[in-house]
Amino acid sequence: MFSRRDFMKQGLVPVFAGSAVPSIFANGVAAAAADSPQATPNGRILVLVQLAGGNDGLNTLIPFQDGAYHDARPTLRQDTGVLTLNNQLGLHPNLKGLKASWDAGQLAIVQGVGYPSPNLSHFASMSIWETASVQGGIGDGWLGRYLNYLDKVGESPNHALEGVSAGSLVPPELRSKTPVTALQSLNTFRLQPVNEHGTQVDVENPLMKFYGAFKTAGPAPFGALLDTTLQEALQASQALQATDATYQAKATYPAKSPIASSLKLVAETIVSGLGVRVAHVTLGGFDNHAREKPVHDKLLLDLDQALAAFMQDLAGHGYGDKVLVMTWSEFGRRVKENGSAGTDHGTAAPMFLLGAPVKGGLYGQQPSLADLDNGNLKFTTDFRSVYASVLQGYLNAPASELLGGTYEILPLLKA
Amino acid sequence: MNMDDAAPTPSPATRATPIWRRPVSRRAVLATGAAGAGAAAVAVLWKGTDLSQILNRVQDPTRANQGALSDPRVRAGHLLRRAGFGGTAAEIDRFAAMTSAAMTQTVLDYQQTSNATLDAQLPTLDLASANGPLAGAVQAWWLQRMVQTARPLEEKMTLFWHGLLTSGLDKAGPAQLYTQNQLFRKMALANFDDLLKAVSKDPAMMVYLDTENNRKGKPNENYARELMELFTTGIGHYTEDDVRESARAFTGWTLQGGKQLRYTTDSVFVARLHDSGQKTFMGKTGNFTGDDIVEMLVPMRATAERLSTRLFSFFAYENPEPEIVRHLADTFQQSHYNVGAVVREIFGMDAFYSAKAYRALVKSPAELTAQTLRVTGADPRAFLAAANAMAPMGQMLFYPPNVAGWPGGTSWINSSTLLNRINFTNAAARRAPAASTAQTVDQLTAILIDGNVTSNTRDGLHAFAAAHPDDQAGLLFMAMATPEFQLN
Numbered sequence: 039m040f041s042r043r044d045f046m047k048q049g050l051v052p053v054f055a056g057s058a059v060p061s062i063f064a065n066g067v068a069a070a071a072a073d074s075p076q077a078t079p080n081g082r083i084l085v086l087v088q089l090a091g092g093n094d095g096l097n098t099l100i101p102f103q104d105g106a107y108h109d110a111r112p113t114l115r116q117d118t119g120v121l122t123l124n125n126q127l128g129l130h131p132n133l134k135g136l137k138a139s140w141d142a143g144q145l146a147i148v149q150g151v152g153y154p155s156p157n158l159s160h161f162a163s164m165s166i167w168e169t170a171s172v173q174g175g176i177g178d179g180w181l182g183r184y185l186n187y188l189d190k191v192g193e194s195p196n197h198a199l200e201g202v203s204a205g206s207l208v209p210p211e212l213r214s215k216t217p218v219t220a221l222q223s224l225n226t227f228r229l230q231p232v233n234e235h236g237t238q239v240d241v242e243n244p245l246m247k248f249y250g251a252f253k254t255a256g257p258a259p260f261g262a263l264l265d266t267t268l269q270e271a272l273q274a275s276q277a278l279q280a281t282d283a284t285y286q287a288k289a290t291y292p293a294k295s296p297i298a299s300s301l302k303l304v305a306e307t308i309v310s311g312l313g314v315r316v317a318h319v320t321l322g323g324f325d326n327h328a329r330e331k332p333v334h335d336k337l338l339l340d341l342d343q344a345l346a347a348f349m350q351d352l353a354g355h356g357y358g359d360k361v362l363v364m365t366w367s368e369f370g371r372r373v374k375e376n377g378s379a380g381t382d383h384g385t386a387a388p389m390f391l392l393g394a395p396v397k398g399g400l401y402g403q404q405p406s407l408a409d410l411d412n413g414n415l416k417f418t419t420d421f422r423s424v425y426a427s428v429l430q431g432y433l434n435a436p437a438s439e440l441l442g443g444t445y446e447i448l449p450l451l452k453a
Numbered sequence: 454m455n456m457d458d459a460a461p462t463p464s465p466a467t468r469a470t471p472i473w474r475r476p477v478s479r480r481a482v483l484a485t486g487a488a489g490a491g492a493a494a495v496a497v498l499w500k501g502t503d504l505s506q507i508l509n510r511v512q513d514p515t516r517a518n519q520g521a522l523s524d525p526r527v528r529a530g531h532l533l534r535r536a537g538f539g540g541t542a543a544e545i546d547r548f549a550a551m552t553s554a555a556m557t558q559t560v561l562d563y564q565q566t567s568n569a570t571l572d573a574q575l576p577t578l579d580l581a582s583a584n585g586p587l588a589g590a591v592q593a594w595w596l597q598r599m600v601q602t603a604r605p606l607e608e609k610m611t612l613f614w615h616g617l618l619t620s621g622l623d624k625a626g627p628a629q630l631y632t633q634n635q636l637f638r639k640m641a642l643a644n645f646d647d648l649l650k651a652v653s654k655d656p657a658m659m660v661y662l663d664t665e666n667n668r669k670g671k672p673n674e675n676y677a678r679e680l681m682e683l684f685t686t687g688i689g690h691y692t693e694d695d696v697r698e699s700a701r702a703f704t705g706w707t708l709q710g711g712k713q714l715r716y717t718t719d720s721v722f723v724a725r726l727h728d729s730g731q732k733t734f735m736g737k738t739g740n741f742t743g744d745d746i747v748e749m750l751v752p753m754r755a756t757a758e759r760l761s762t763r764l765f766s767f768f769a770y771e772n773p774e775p776e777i778v779r780h781l782a783d784t785f786q787q788s789h790y791n792v793g794a795v796v797r798e799i800f801g802m803d804a805f806y807s808a809k810a811y812r813a814l815v816k817s818p819a820e821l822t823a824q825t826l827r828v829t830g831a832d833p834r835a836f837l838a839a840a841n842a843m844a845p846m847g848q849m850l851f852y853p854p855n856v857a858g859w860p861g862g863t864s865w866i867n868s869s870t871l872l873n874r875i876n877f878t879n880a881a882a883r884r885a886p887a888a889s890t891a892q893t894v895d896q897l898t899a900i901l902i903d904g905n906v907t908s909n910t911r912d913g914l915h916a917f918a919a920a921h922p923d924d925q926a927g928l929l930f931m932a933m934a935t936p937e938f939q940l941n
Contacts, residue, residue, distance in 0.1 A: 090855070091855070158678070158693060158696075159682050159688055160855065160856070160857075161682075161683075161855075161857050162688055198868060206844070206845060206847035206867075206869060206870055207847055207854070207860070207864055208864070208867045217867070217868065218867075219867070219868045219869070220867040220868060220869040220870065221869055222869050222873075223845075226845055226869075226872070226873060226876070227869060227872060229872060229875060229876065230876045230879065230880075231875075231876075231879050231927075232879075233883070233926070233927055239921075239924075239927060241930075241931065241934065244916070244917060244931065245875075245934055247909050247913055248907070248909055248910045248913055248934075248935050248936055249936050250909070251908070251909035251910065252907055252909075252910070252935075252936035252937065255907045256812065256936055256940070257812050257813060257940070259863065260812065260813075260815065260863070260866075260939075260940055261936065263863055263866055264866060264871070264936045264939055265936070267866050267867060267868055267871050268871060268936075270868045271868035271869070271872050274868055275868075275872065322623075322854075322855070323623070325675075325855075327662075327663040327673050327674070327675040328663045328666050328673060376671060376672070376673055376674075377666075377668055377670060377671015377672065377673065378663060378666040378667070378668075378671060380663070382673070382674045382675070383674070383678070412693065
């Protein structure tokens with residue numbers, strides 16, 4: 039298959055006479071439409087949910103029988119309503135949708151996930167998780183490397199929507215050789231050049247020429263970045279506008295919930311059969327150094343309700359068994375609450391994997407509250423072990439090659 | 454105080470530093486034999502070749518090629534974009550007639566310039582009522598300042614500080630962000646230690662990073678950590694113990710009661726809330742206050758290099774050469790941490806007007822929006838709409854994505870933000886009063902993009918003008934939709 043990178047490399051900037059839809063875009067749409075989940079050998083989709091700011095793992099997966107938990111959290115502990123998973127652990131009372139998934143065998147929880155020599159900086163730790171390297175840095179993200187791999191083996195769906203992020207920025211996990219698409223809303227994701235009479239003006243063709251010439255005439259790396267981005271943007275917006283008319287949500291998403299809007303956008307992109315391989319959404323606000331409880335309770339409620347609608351929507355469109363959702367956060371929080379009814383930066387925390395592809399249950403080991411390192415939990419499972427399990431066990435990709443090291447594969451996923 | 458981290462005694466080479474900044478002074482210095490040991494060592498390499506070329510290669514690899522910036526009008530446009538939000542035709546004319554030194558002087562000594570016209574046009578913000586102004590009103594107010602100010606560098610530095618010492622409306626309130634914004638404006642080019650001491654007691658920052666309830670016996674690490682990681686030294690120069698101990702030093706400052714926390718704009722020191730015990734910070738032990746911590750962090754070389762790199766990257770280009778950082782860090786330390794002195798050095802550098810610097814920055818959404826409105830002309834109602842339009846471009850004022858501010862650079866450009874940038878310029882051009890005055894392709898590109906465009910762009914704009922002779926706004930839009938306009 040003529041890969042997107044080949045297209046970029048050859049720098050083909052066709053001249054499109056008299057057509058608002060350049061032919062290469064039409065091909066892109068056609069290729070995308072043929073790219074139904076059944077049509078490719080690997081139609082599996084991974085959706086990452088980032089809980090930004092450092093989620094309080096101890097108030098998410100709660101060791102409700104542990105006296106040390108109650109001692110460490112005089113004002114923040116959850117005393118009532120914990121959704122018990124066994125006689126030691128339970129989910130936060132607001133995670134009712136996730137509890138239902140647990141009961142249906144579609145929620146895997148990996149306990150105590152972290153890495154050696156934990157970094158308590160948000161940004162250093164995020165970078166470590168995003169690149170799957172304890173050095174962090176600005177290289178390709180771990181899922182970007184997966185997209186590079188798909189391209190290399192000819193399994194790339196060959197258009198801008200194989201990697202999708204909800205929001206205005208592309209997250210570092212998805213940094214790759216080929217651009218991915220940041221989406222905020224389908225309404226705004228198109229050129230809107232109308233003149234004062236409300237008539238559409240053809241600007242795509244002139245702009246393609248401007249940007250095409252600037253690709254080499256402009257300063258590196260900006261000339262190429264701008265040209266490639268414009269091409270990707272026009273291609274993806276054509277595909278999305280064509281399918282937007284037909285999408286009907288098969289679930290009711292909560293109103294006024296940014297995470298629900300993000301997941302709905304991702305669902306629409308997925309069920310429209312546009313060949314999404316990896317998607318990323320962010321729920322921010324977890325850095326609760328003060329007055330944590332009301333904020334954290336609300337965040338978990340929003341997360342739970344949005345995920346429940348998302349899974350229902352996907353299932354309603356026949357995508358239930360083709361999507362895996364995975365949550366992550368740069369770190370958990372200090373075991374002992376601080377003097378502001380909040381928690382400072384911590385270390386290990388649980389990760390959730392959600393969907394029909396998972397083998398439900400608890401994995402790894404709950405960190406001990408009696409054996410701490412400077413007040414912080416000692417991690418029991420390396421996050422790269424979870425990544426490796428997903429890459430190898432779900433995405434059928436060479437985990438060791440993509441992660442630059444070999445990590446234990448956890449049996450989190452069905453074959 | 455750790456003297457190891459205090460300003461170094463200038464070496465002879467450092468005293469002679471400006472030699473690589475301007476060809477004239479470099480030659481003059483060498484000709485009179487006044488060059489120090491460093492320059493003498495360089496001169497050893499000189500075997501009959503033009504000395505200035507060798508110096509360029511050794512000391513400042515970016516100086517040799519000015520490229521488009523050898524043209525005075527391009528230099529004027531470049532400085533006006535970098536030090537502000539782009540020039541009008543009249544401003545470009547005025548600056549192009551000046552020497553570079555005079556341009557720098559004009560930009561930097563903005564206190565001499567009256568802003569009475571702007572002040573007369575700004576709306577009155579409701580600061581007296583219990584909850585203060587709405588968020589949108591403060592955003593529109595600041596955007597209007599960027600567009601209409603007679604002191605562009607003052608607003609540009611305010612934007613710089615908002616990106617570095619950032620706070621956001623996700624926690625703090627609009628009146629607090631307004632107060633912080635005014636602080637940044639007042640201390641735009643001040644000494645960095647003074648600024649950080651003020652920021653440590655700034656209500657928006659106190660809410661954003663939780664110092665307002667950092668109490669004796671109940672320390673909260675949030676501010677102390679980010680002060681070191683993001684505002685001063687960066688990672689690698691402090692320990693987790695330094696974080697914990699300095700958090701204790703910052704106890705005692707809190708917000709005046711009476712109003713809800715996020716609407717309170719007065720901070721106060723309450724002695725009984727301050728932990729006056731001994732703290733051990735950076736190997737020193739004492740009864741430190743927050744100001745003491747700032748006074749220990751600011752003189753550190755890591756702080757000087759980090760802030761210098763950040764300023765140069767904001768104004769000139771990213772990843773500056775080590776010798777540039779060294780020179781700016783020396784300037785910072787020898788001027789008692791004066792930010793204005795560093796900015797003056799940057800604008801005086803050949804590197805600032807080098808080919809490497811030209812169009813080497815991506816316009817931030819704030820820069821794109823403000824320049825667009827400066828060029829199209831904006832009526833009072835335009836500012837709120839434009840401030841809202843910045844969100845899908847990836848930068849809503851007073852809503853940084855997190856305490857590290859906006860990552861900037863190439864991250865401003867992705868498929869979604871590029872479409873939104875182009876759509877915004879279209880909407881602005883369509884409602885522009887200026888569009889009623891016919892302007893030629895050459896006039897438009899001269900104002901917007903230095904008249905320096907590819908032949909494809911020039912031919913395409915002419916073709917558009919020929920095909921749409923009555924659509925002046927469309928032509929203005931097309932000129933702003935160019936790839937050239939996306940860069941600064």
